[in-house]
Amino acid sequence: MINLNRFRPQSLATRTSLFLLVVILSAEFIAGFIWYQQNEKKQQQGLVSVVNSLALSAYTTISYFSDLPLEYRVLALNQLRNMGGSRFFVSLNNHQLPLQTIEPSAGKRLVLNELYKSLSAKLPEVPLFIDISKRRDLVVFDAEINFDQLPVKWRSSSLLYKELNPPIIVIQVPLSEDEWFYLAAILPEPYVLINSQFITSTQLFFMAISALVILFLTWFIVRREIKPIANLANAALQMDGKIKVSPLKEQGSQEVRTAIKAFNKMNQRIITFTLERDVLFSAISHDLQTPLACLKLRSEMLEDKRTREKFQKLLNDMAFMLKGALHCIKNTDIHEDMSPVDFVDLIHCCSEVFDRSRIQLTGQQQHLFIAKPVAIQRCLQNIINNAMKYAQQLTITIEDSEQALWITFKDDGPGIPAKLLEKVFEPYFRCDERAQLAGTGLGLTIARNIARIHRGDISLINRSGTGLTVSLILYRD
Secondary structure (H helix, E strand, O other), rough: OOOOHHOOEEEEEEEEHHHHHHHHHHHHHHHHHHHHHHHHHHOEEEEEEEEHHHHHHHHHHHHHHHHHHHHHHHHHHHHHHOOOOOOEEEEEEEEOOOOOEEEOHHHHHHHHHHHHHHHHOOOOOOOOOEEEEHHHEEEEEEEEEEEEHOHHHHHHHEEEOOOHHOOOOEEEEEOOEEEEEEEEEOOOOOOOOOOOOOOOHHHHHHHHHHHHHHHHHHHHHHHHHHHHHHHHHHHHHHHHOOOOOOOOOOOOOHHHHHHHHHHOOOOOOOHHHHHHHHHHHHHHHHHHHHHHHHHHHOOOOOOOOHHHHHHHHHHHHHHHHHHHHHHHHOOOOOOOEEEOOHHHHHHHHOOOOOOOOHEEEOOOOOOOOEOOOHHHHHHHHHHHHHHHOOOOEEEEEEEEOEEEEEEEEEOOOOOHHHHHHOHHHHHOEEEOHHHHOOOOOOOHHHHHHHHOOOEEEEEEEOOOOOOOOEEEEEEEO
């Protein structure tokens, strides 16, 4: 199945430009549609007025020729043709001439209905044959000659606007059994074209050009405006990667400048906090080690062996816990630089202290991963040490993709009670009290902290039967 999300625009400049383009085009179409409706209404009103005027002229002409004696009709026709400059062509034929009509349309129906309505009211008993054709398709006279084949004098002085090839209204009325009155007339401008279009190809072309110009200018302006936001995002990513970030220049809109100012203040507070924290833990390490050493020396002077051993055990536990706490801070320290990490090499390095036959590694790292090498090694080391402490066999599987890296650790140990699967990540918590001397209870805490620093996480699942599965996921983005 095709993932359509891949084709969605991601940048703010592109998304904003496309959104504005859709809004502008929609507004143009709506405005054009409203204009078209209003203009179409005016055109129809004008067309009805012109058709009624034409119907009156046609009625007058038909009545005039009907009243003329037969011998004078031809003479009147010749006089009309010799006058020239007419939108009309009139003839008398001995039969009804065939007509090649134009395609049906709303404008054609309106014209024909108005003509039939007007002429039928004036000539109620006369059969009317009315239709619309094109000048180039007209045939005239009994011989059915194409209009453009007539002598130049006749065709150049009748039915003007040849270059537009306008629609021609043709009215044929029988005056007697073998005499048909033939009238062809052009609708006057601007009603020459009765088939109007909502949007023409020229309008579409100019709309496309204007849309492209708007899209480019919008993209350019928005991209310029969001550049400070992009700089802010890059600085935040560098800060997440534990790289010292220089203060950003306050630029852009008022809202962006406010955000950059707040970020600079936050960055400065974090730097100050980090320095103070380093000084604090260095002081703790130095100041506590001295009295602990003195207490150990004084405990050696105790005469009672049992009391001496009890004090020494308490002092050793205190020193071990202090060392573990400081080690926890050290291994999640923010000053380590990011660099490419080879997880296969790190896993082999962490497994060297154990029997190789007890650990099996499958899968390969396919893509580059940028991380803190020492911290990642500490994370893997803690997970492997925990597994080998309670299990005989450990299977490590690497699954890699462009988005994330999955590493699963499957052991054959006793597992962890379901209610304690999250509690084991708490500092100093140990499931097995018999293993108190084996660790401080900070291993999984440190491992999860390191994973989350790298935008990842660690989860624990008990397998059916026996064994525990530890899943480490590290995201690239």
